[in-house]
Amino acid sequence: MIDLSKLNHNQLKAVTTEVGPVLVIAGAGTGKTRVLTTRIAYLIEHENYDHNKILAITFTNKAASEMRNRIINMLGNINVSWIGTYHSICLRILKQDIDQLGRDKNFSIIDEQDQLDIIHDIYKEGEISIKDIKPKKALEIIENVKTENINLFNIKSMKELNELGIYKYDLISSFRYIVKQYENKLIQNNLLDFNDLLIFAHKLLKENSVIREKWQNKFDYILVDEFQDTNYLQFQLLNLLINPNKLNIFAVGDPDQTIYTWRGAYPNIFNDYLDNFKNTKIHVLDLNYRSTKNILRVANHLIDYNNQRIKKDLVTNNDEGDSVICYIGDTSQLEAHFITQQINDLVKTKKYNYNEIVILYRAKYLSRTIEQEFINNNIPYYIFGDIRFYQRREIKDLVSYLKILVKPKDDITLRRIINVPVRGIGQKTIDSIRNYGLQNNLSFYETLLKCANNQIEAEWNKKSVKEFVVLLEYLFTNSKNLSIVDTLRFIIKVTKYEDHLKSLDQFEDRWENVNELIVATEEYQAKFPNNSLVDFLDEISLYTESDDHKVQSRNSVSLMTIHFAKGTEFKVVFIMGMNEDIFPSYRLQSQNDMEEERRIAYVAITRSMKKLFLTCNLGFSPISSDKLTPSRFLKEIGKNNYQEMRSEMKTISEIDLDWYDSVASFNKEDNYRENNVEFKIGDVIVHTVFGSGVIIGIKSDTLEVAFKAPFGIKSIIKTHKSIKRLKN
DNA sequence: GTGTTGAGTATTTTT
DNA sequence: TACTCAACAC
Numbered sequence: 001m002i003d004l005s006k007l008n009h010n011q012l013k014a015v016t017t018e019v020g021p022v023l024v025i026a027g028a029g030t031g032k033t034r035v036l037t038t039r040i041a042y043l044i045e046h047e048n049y050d051h052n053k054i055l056a057i058t059f060t061n062k063a064a065s066e067m068r069n070r071i072i073n074m075l076g077n078i079n080v081s082w083i084g085t086y087h088s089i090c091l092r093i094l095k096q097d098i099d100q101l102g103r104d105k106n107f108s109i110i111d112e113q114d115q116l117d118i119i120h121d122i123y124k125e126g127e128i129s130i131k132d133i134k135p136k137k138a139l140e141i142i143e144n145v146k147t148e149n150i151n152l153f154n155i156k157s158m159k160e161l162n163e164l165g166i167y168k169y170d171l172i173s174s175f176r177y178i179v180k181q182y183e184n185k186l187i188q189n190n191l192l193d194f195n196d197l198l199i200f201a202h203k204l205l206k207e208n209s210v211i212r213e214k215w216q217n218k219f220d221y222i223l224v225d226e227f228q229d230t231n232y233l234q235f236q237l238l239n240l241l242i243n244p245n246k247l248n249i250f251a252v253g254d255p256d257q258t259i260y261t262w263r264g265a266y267p268n269i270f271n272d273y274l275d276n277f278k279n280t281k282i283h284v285l286d287l288n289y290r291s292t293k294n295i296l297r298v299a300n301h302l303i304d305y306n307n308q309r310i311k312k313d314l315v316t317n318n319d320e321g322d323s324v325i326c327y328i329g330d331t332s333q334l335e336a337h338f339i340t341q342q343i344n345d346l347v348k349t350k351k352y353n354y355n356e357i358v359i360l361y362r363a364k365y366l367s368r369t370i371e372q373e374f375i376n377n378n379i380p381y382y383i384f385g386d387i388r389f390y391q392r393r394e395i396k397d398l399v400s401y402l403k404i405l406v407k408p409k410d411d412i413t414l415r416r417i418i419n420v421p422v423r424g425i426g427q428k429t430i431d432s433i434r435n436y437g438l439q440n441n442l443s444f445y446e447t448l449l450k451c452a453n454n455q456i457e458a459e460w461n462k463k464s465v466k467e468f469v470v471l472l473e474y475l476f477t478n479s480k481n482l483s484i485v486d487t488l489r490f491i492i493k494v495t496k497y498e499d500h501l502k503s504l505d506q507f508e509d510r511w512e513n514v515n516e517l518i519v520a521t522e523e524y525q526a527k528f529p530n531n532s533l534v535d536f537l538d539e540i541s542l543y544t545e546s547d548d549h550k551v552q553s554r555n556s557v558s559l560m561t562i563h564f565a566k567g568t569e570f571k572v573v574f575i576m577g578m579n580e581d582i583f584p585s586y587r588l589q590s591q592n593d594m595e596e597e598r599r600i601a602y603v604a605i606t607r608s609m610k611k612l613f614l615t616c617n618l619g620f621s622p623i624s625s626d627k628l629t630p631s632r633f634l635k636e637i638g639k640n641n642y643q644e645m646r647s648e649m650k651t652i653s654e655i656d657l658d659w660y661d662s663v664a665s666f667n668k669e670d671n672y673r674e675n676n677v678e679f680k681i682g683d684v685i686v687h688t689v690f691g692s693g694v695i696i697g698i699k700s701d702t703l704e705v706a707f708k709a710p711f712g713i714k715s716i717i718k719t720h721k722s723i724k725r726l727k728n
Numbered sequence: 729g730t731g732t733t734g735a736g737t738a739t740t741t742t743t
Numbered sequence: 744t745a746c747t748c749a750a751c752a753c
C-alpha cells in the first residue's frame with residue numbers, strides 16, 4: 001500500500017495528476033525522487049497500469065536501482081523492470097532489434113579506454129603523430145561529429161571547424177581520416193560506443209515504423225528523471241518512444257540544475273517540451289525539505305545572478321540553522337588545513353560522523369591537496385569516481401578474459417590480454433601479428449590460430465605465441481559448463497593472475513578489487529540465475545560508477561566532483577577551491593558558460609542539509625602563475641549571507657581586507673620581477689605548472705628548484721617562459 | 729625483442 | 744599523480 005498522506009499539497013497533485021503530458025519543475029531537495037517513485041506506484045496501484053509497461057528513465061545507474069528499490073518497498077514484490085539510463089534502455093532495445101539495421105546482435109560496448117586504444121591503432125596505421133593531435137582531442141572530435149551528425153568533408157569555413165574544437169586547418173585531413181577509420185573499426189569489430197547506443201536506437205525507431213510501433217505499444221507510460229540534463233538526441237528518442245495516441249509522459253527536472261550542456265543538454269529543452277506536448281500540465285515543487293534557511297538563502301542569492309532563467313526561490317520550514325562559513329586561506333595548504341580542523345572538531349564533539357561529510361570540488365585535481373592533508377591527519381576518506389571500478393586495470397584484465405570467451409574475434413580485447421600476465425609477447429610481436437592479419441584479412445584471433453597450426457613461417461611466430469593459443473583453447477574447452485563466477489575463478493587460477501598482481505604495486509588493494517568482482521558476479525548470478533555470461537558483460541559495460549554501497553558503511557569522508565554529487569545529500573558540505581579561474585573555471589568561453597558554472601555552484605550548495613563551508617585560498621593558481629583571487633560567486637552570494645574567516649598567516653600575498661573590490665584592480669604583474677635579473681639561491685619562483693618553489697641550486701643555464709609535493713625537485717631552464725620570480 | 733626505469737609533460741565536468 | 748616515451752639491461 002502506498003501512503004499518500006506524507007506528501008504535501010503540490011507533491012500530491014503531481015502524483016495524482018491526470019494522464020497525458022506532465023512537467024514537474026522540482027527544485028533541489030523538494031522531494032523530486034519521492035514524487036517520481038510514488039507516481040509510478042500510484043499508476044500501478046490506483047490506475048491499474050501494468051508494471052511491465054512502464055518505462056522510467058534516469059540519469060545514472062545508481063538512481064535507477066534506487067528508484068527500483070523504493071518501488072519495491074512501497075508495493076512489495078513488484079519489480080518495474082524498465083527502469084534505467086538512456087544508454088541501458090537503448091541497449092535493451094538494440095539487443096532485440098539491431099539486426100533491422102543490418103548489424104549483428106552480438107555487438108559489444110566499448111568504454112573510453114577502448115576508444116583510445118582504437119585511436120592509437122589508427123595513429124599507427126595512418127602515421128599520425130601523437131604530437132600533432134592528442135588522442136583525447138581526437139576522441140573529443142569523434143564524439144562531437146557523431147552526436148551532431150556532422151560530415152567533416154562538408155566543412156569549409158574555419159568557424160565551423162572552431163565550433164567543433166579544431167583550431168588548425170592543416171589538421172582537417174588527419175581528423176577526417178581518424179573519424180572515418182574509427183567508424184570502420186567499430187563496424188569491423190562489431191562494437192558500439194556509448195554514443196552509438198543512442199544513435200542506433202534513434203535511427204532504428206525513426207526509420208522502421210513496424211519496430212517503432214512495437215516499442216510504442218510496449219510502453220503505456222514514460223517517466224523521465226533529471227529532465228534538465230536531457231540532450232537533443234535523447235529528446236528525439238523520447239518522442240519516438242512515446243505512444244502518439246496517449247502521450248503519457250511525466251518529466252521531472254530543475255532548469256537551475258542543468259550542468260551537462262557540454263554533453264549536449266540545453267536549458268531551453270523545457271520550452272521544447274511544452275511546444276512538443278501541447279496541453280502539458282505543469283506542477284511546481286519549491287518547498288525544500290533538505291536544507292536550513294541559511295543554506296537556501298545562499299543558494300537563492302547566487303542563482304539569481306543568472307539572467308536566462310525563470311525566477312524561482314526555494315523555501316523551507318526548516319530552522320535557520322548554523323551560519324554558512326566562508327574561509328579564505330592564504331595558501332592552498334591552509335585551506336586544506338582548515339577543512340581538516342573543522343572535520344576533526346565536528347567528529348570529536350560527536351556532532352557528525354565522517355560519512356555525513358562531503359568535500360566537493362569543481363575539478364578532480366583539486367582533491368590532491370585535501371588528500372595529502374587527510375593522510376597526515378588520519379582522517380578516513382574515499383574519493384568517488386577516482387578510478388571507476390570497472391576501469392581498474394585488474395578488473396579490466398579479468399573482464400577482458402571473460403569477453404574473449406564469448407567473442408574471441410574481438411581484436412582489441414584480445415590484444416589487451418595477450419601479454420597479461422607477462423608472457424614474453426611484446427609490442428613488436430603484437431604489431432607483426434596484427435599486420436599479418438590486416439594484410440590477409442584475418443582477425444587477430446584467426447591469425448593466432450594460424451600461428452599455432454604452423455601455417456605461418458615468420459620470425460615473430462614463436463613459442464610464446466603458441467603457448468598463448470594453447471592457454472586460450474584450454475580456457476575455451478574447460479569453461480563451457482561453468483557458471484559465470486566459476487569461469488572467473490577458473491581464469492584467475494589458470495592465468496596465475498594472483499601471482500601477476502603480486503609483481504605489481506598495491507597488491508592488497510588490487511587483490512581486494514578482484515575479490516569484489518567475484519562477489520559482484522556472485523550477486524548478479526543469485527539475482528538473475530537464468531542470465532548468461534553475455535548478459536552479465538552487457539550489464540557491466542554500462543555500469544561505470546564505482547561500487548558505493550560498501551563505502552557508506554566504511555565511515556569515511558567523501559570526496560567528489562560536484563557533477564558526481566548530483567542527486568546526493570550530506571549533512572555537512574565543504575565546497576573547496578572557490579576561486580576565480582578554478583570555480584568558475586578559466587576555460588569558459590561565453591556568458592552561457594558562466595551561467596552554467598553558477599548552476600554547478602548552485603547544485604553544490606543545495607547538497608547540504610545542516611552545515612555549509614565555502615573555502616578558497618589566495619595562493620598560486622595551478623593553471624597560470626598568477627595569484628588566486630576569491631570566486632566572484634562569493635561576492636554574488638553576498639557577505640551578509642555568510643560568516644567570513646581568514647587564516648592568520650601574514651604573507652607576501654597580503655591583499656586588501658576588502659578583497660572583493662580588489663579582485664578587479666589587483667595587478668598581478670606587480671608581484672613579479674623581470675626574468676633577466678640574476679637568480680640566487682633562496683629566491684622564490686612561480687612555475688605555470690608546478691606552482692611556487694624555492695631555488696636550491698644554480699647551474700650555467702638551469703636552476704634546481706624545489707617545488708611543493710607532488711612535484712618535488714626539478715631542473716628548469718633559466719630563461720624558460722613558464723617561470724616567474726617573486727619580488728623580494 | 730622484451731621489460732624496466734627515469735625523465736618529461738600536462739591537468740573540467742561523464743553515461 | 745598519471746601518463747608517455749626513449750634509453751638501457753637482459
